[in-house]
Amino acid sequence: MTFYLGVDAGGTASKSRLVDQDGRVLGSGKAGPANARIGLDKLHGTLLDVCFQALREGGVDESLYGTVRVGMGIAGINRMGMKQQLQLLEFPFAHVQLTSDSMIANLGAHRGADGAILIIGTGSVGLVKRGEDSFSIGGYGFPISDEGSGAALGLSAIRHALRALDGRTRPTPLSQAVTQQFDHAIPKVIAWMDDAAPGDYASFAPLVMDYAETGDEIALSIVRDAAQHVERFIETILAKGATRCVLMGGLAERIKPWLRARIVEKLDEPLGDALDGALLFAGLPIATAARG
Known part of the structure; x- marks a missing residue:
């Protein structure tokens, strides 16, 4: 056996x-x-x-x-x-x-056949496989890469929340929900940041998606920006000659409704x-x- x-x-x-x-x-x-x-x-x-x-x-x-x-x-x-x-x-x-x-x-x-994927989870990366050859697109690591990912969504939410706390932008329900986890205290956010890993930032992604779906101004801007990055990923993958492209990862289903219909039509089921x-x-x- x-x-x-x-x-x-x-x-x-x-x-x-x-x-x-x-x-x-x-x-x-x-x-x-x-x-x-x-x-x-x-x-x-x-x-x-x-x-x-x-x-x-x-x-x-x-x-x-x-x-x-x-x-x-x-x-x-x-x-x-x-x-x-x-x-x-x-x-x-x-x-x-x-x-x-x-x-x-x-x-x-x-x-095991040829095809491409785009993973949108804690991080983000595209991978194209053609025969014995394969190559990746993006995925260089957070924070310099991982566009459209859960970690990127969380980082943007933290940045906007800090700006709202010190008065550079107007608070929204999302920014208040984020800073509430730190008792609305900037020093606590900074202390958290010192040891935060990509997964810690990504833990805020569901919150961002939830508030975007209710029309929160900041959440909408974050998710729309992420969707543009995801669309660009898909367009690049297909331009590289991929015959099939599958969107995968923990954020895949939640980001898909924010993509343009003509982009979604090009995706395949895993x-x-x-x-x-x-x-x-x-x-x-x-x-x-x-x-x-």
């Missing part, structure tokens, strides 16, 4: 899925952020945790861990030297394949999710994955 384990390690959360050689789902796991920015020791611990959760739920005895083939997609793995460092980490499995979270999302979205892609990357045959 060979087991296949897929891991999606992102900026906000990490997930895993265990299947048998026939593609039947046996177990799953979920943990906190597991991207390359949190430090190797912490990342290693989170990856092991989310793997062991799925294995325990699937009833796989520790003596069989050596039969498990693992595919991991890790946010930030393409940072200089990071993949080499991650490859030195020890795992008690038969084989561990490492790639980016965007690659496994692409594999899942198109069942054939699977990132964990499906991770399982394919682990070596699960495509035909088996389709049955599962």
Whole structure:
């Protein structure tokens, strides 16, 4: 018996899925952020945790861990030297394949075939796959990149809220809801900022979307700007020759209504999710994955 384990390690959360050689789902796991920015020791611990959760739920005895083939997609793995460092980490499995979270999302979205994705989650990145070649668009990391993402929405909300607090702009329900979390005190916002990660900024994204849907002036400007970035991403991806383009990520469905109809019409539905892609990357045959 060979087991296949897929891991999606992102900026906000990490997930895993265990299947048998026939593609039947046996177990799953979920943990906190597991991207390359949190430090190797912490990342290693989170990856092991989310793997062991799925294995325990699937009833796989520790003596069989050596039969498990693992595919991991890790946010930030393409940072200089990071993949080499991650490859030195020890795992008690038969084989561990490492790639980016965007690659496994692409594999899942198109069942391993050619195509492109645009992930709009904590961060943002486009990935185009053509045969054995692939290339990304954007995704250089927050705050210099990740346009249209949850982290970018949260950063804009914090900036507008601070301007409202010191009188440079008129307060709105959104700015008040944001600053209320800091007791409307600028020093508390600054203290939070010193240790805030992209996921912390992205935690404000649902609030921004909620207030935009009720017509809040600041929220509307933030979301409209984000939508323009997403549209430009999609147009660039299609101009690069992608035959299919799928919008994915935690913010995908919420941002879609803000896109122009002619842009949305060019998008395709995903054939699977990132964990499906991770399982394919682990070596699960495509035909088996389709049955599962």
